Amino acid sequence: xxxxxxVNFQRLKHSREFVGQTCLCILDLLEPEPGSPPPTxxxxxxxxFVNRLVNFPSFDKLRLHPxxxxxxxxxxxxxxxxxxxxxxxxxxxxxxxxxxxEAIGNNEKPEKxxxxxxxxxxxxxxxxxxxxTTGNAKDDKLADEYTELEWLNxxxxxxxxxxxxxxxxxxxxxxxxxxxxxxxxxxxxNMPTPNIRVRIAIEWILRSSHRLFIDSLLHSYSDDxxxxxxxxxxxxxxxxxxKSHYSVERWCFWKSRLSDIRTEVSEDLHSVLDEAIKTMNAxxxxxxxxxxxxxxxxxxxxxxxxxxxxxxxxxxxSQSSG
Numbered sequence: 001x002x003x004x005x006x007v008n009f010q011r012l013k014h015s016r017e018f019v020g021q022t023c024l025c026i027l028d029l030l031e032p033e034p035g036s037p038p039p040t041x042x043x044x045x046x047x048x049f050v051n052r053l054v055n056f057p058s059f060d061k062l063r064l065h066p067x068x069x070x071x072x073x074x075x076x077x078x079x080x081x082x083x084x085x086x087x088x089x090x091x092x093x094x095x096x097x098x099x100x101x102e103a104i105g106n107n108e109k110p111e112k113x114x115x116x117x118x119x120x121x122x123x124x125x126x127x128x129x130x131x132x133t134t135g136n137a138k139d140d141k142l143a144d145e146y147t148e149l150e151w152l153n154x155x156x157x158x159x160x161x162x163x164x165x166x167x168x169x170x171x172x173x174x175x176x177x178x179x180x181x182x183x184x185x186x187x188x189x190n191m192p193t194p195n196i197r198v199r200i201a202i203e204w205i206l207r208s209s210h211r212l213f214i215d216s217l218l219h220s221y222s223d224d225x226x227x228x229x230x231x232x233x234x235x236x237x238x239x240x241x242x243k244s245h246y247s248v249e250r251w252c253f254w255k256s257r258l259s260d261i262r263t264e265v266s267e268d269l270h271s272v273l274d275e276a277i278k279t280m281n282a283x284x285x286x287x288x289x290x291x292x293x294x295x296x297x298x299x300x301x302x303x304x305x306x307x308x309x310x311x312x313x314x315x316x317x318s319q320s321s322g
Contacts, residue, residue: 007045007089012080021062022069023076029053030093042089046096053097054104054114066113074123078154082146086156086203095160121170124158128172132192148196155200156207163208171221171233173204173212174246181257182237185264195266202269202276205254209283215246217287255280 009030013019029052030045032038039045058069077094084090098117105114130146146154158172180201185194192200205212215221221234235244239257242249258277262270 007042007093009080009090012083019079020072020076022064022072023079025056025061026053026073026076026080029056042092043096046093046100049093050097050100050104053101067118070113071119071123074120078123078127078157081157082150082154084153084157086153086207091153091157091160094157095164098161099164124172125170127154128175132196133190134187134193148192151192151196152199152203156203159204159207162204163211165211173208174221174234176200176204177254178235178237178240181254181261182240184239185261194264195269198261198265199269199272201254202258202272205276206272206279209279210287212246213251213280213283213287216248216251218246220246251280 009027013024013027030049032048033052036048039048053073056069058064058066062069062072064072077098081091081094084094098120101114102117105112105116130144132146132148132151155172155176162173176197179191180197180199183197185198187194191197232244234246236242236250240250240253242253255277258273258280262273265273
C-alpha cells in the first residue's frame with residue numbers, strides 16, 4: 001500500500017480518446033462528493049467511492065439497468081486501471097475498492113447486484129484480447145489495443161487482486177509467466193515485444209509471489225482437472241517440459257529463467273529481474289519457516305525465527321502507519 005496520500009483521477013479524463021460516459025461517471029465518483037470533507041486516507045477514499053457507487057442511480061444518469069451498469073462499470077474500471085501505475089496511490093484505491101465490493105456482495109442476498117462480482121472475470125478475460133502486439137500492419141491491430149505501459153498497469157492491478165484471494169481469478173498469471181519465461185524471447189506479430197513480456201511476468205511475481213508459491217505447493221489448477229474442453233489454459237511453454245499445472249518444479253524453472261535471460265533483455269530490466277529473484281527467495285524462506293513452526297513449534301530455533309519475523313512485521317506496520 002502506497003504511504004503517501006496523493007490521489008488524482010481527474011487527469012485521466014483527458015488521457016484517453018475513447019473514454020465513455022460510464023468511465024466519466026466513475027471518475028467523478030472517485031472524487032469527494034461536493035460539500036463533504038475530503039478523505040484522509042486511501043482506505044477512506046476507497047470506502048467513500050464504494051458508498052457512492054452502490055447508491056449510484058445508473059438508470060437516471062446513464063439509462064442503464066443495474067445488471068447492465070455493473071458490466072459497464074467493470075469495463076470502465078479496467079480502462080481506468082490501465083492508466084494507473086503499479087503500486088501508486090490510485091491503484092491502491094482501485095484494488096481496495098474491488099475488495100470492498102466483494103465484501104459487500106458476500107453480505108448481500110444472491111439477487112443483489114454485487115454478489116460474487118458478477119461479470120468481472122469475463123470482462124477481465126475480454127480485456128486480455130486487447131494485449132499489445134508487434135505486428136506492423138494497422139489492419140492487424142485492434143482499435144482499442146493497449147499500449148505496452150497500459151498493459152503493464154492492467155496486469156499489475158489484476159495481479160494484486162489475484163494475490164488477495166483464496167480462490168482463483170483465472171489462468172491469467174500462468175498465461176503471462178508462460179509468455180515471458182517459458183517461451184523463446186523472439187519477436188512475434190501476435191504477441192507483445194519480448195521485453196514487455198518479461199516485464200509483465202516479473203510484475204506477477206512481484207505482486208503475487210505468495211499466492212503463486214502456495215498454488216505451486218498445492219499443484220493447483222491442472223489442465224487434467226479442468227478438462228479438455230477448456231482449451232488447456234495451464235499448458236506449458238515450449239521451454240518448460242513439466243506438467244500443465246502449478247508446481248514447485250515450475251516455480252523453480254521461472255526463478256532459474258529470470259537469471260538466464262539477463263543477457264536477452266534490455267538493461268533497463270536488470271534491476272527488476274534481480275528484485276523478482278529476491279522476492280521469490282524471500283517467499284520461499286517465509287513459507288519454509290512457517291512450515292517449520294507448524295511441524296515443530298517447540299523447537300527453540302524455530303520459535304526464535306517466528307518471533308523475529310513477528311517483530312519485523314510489526315516494525316514494517318509501524319513504519320507504514322507513521
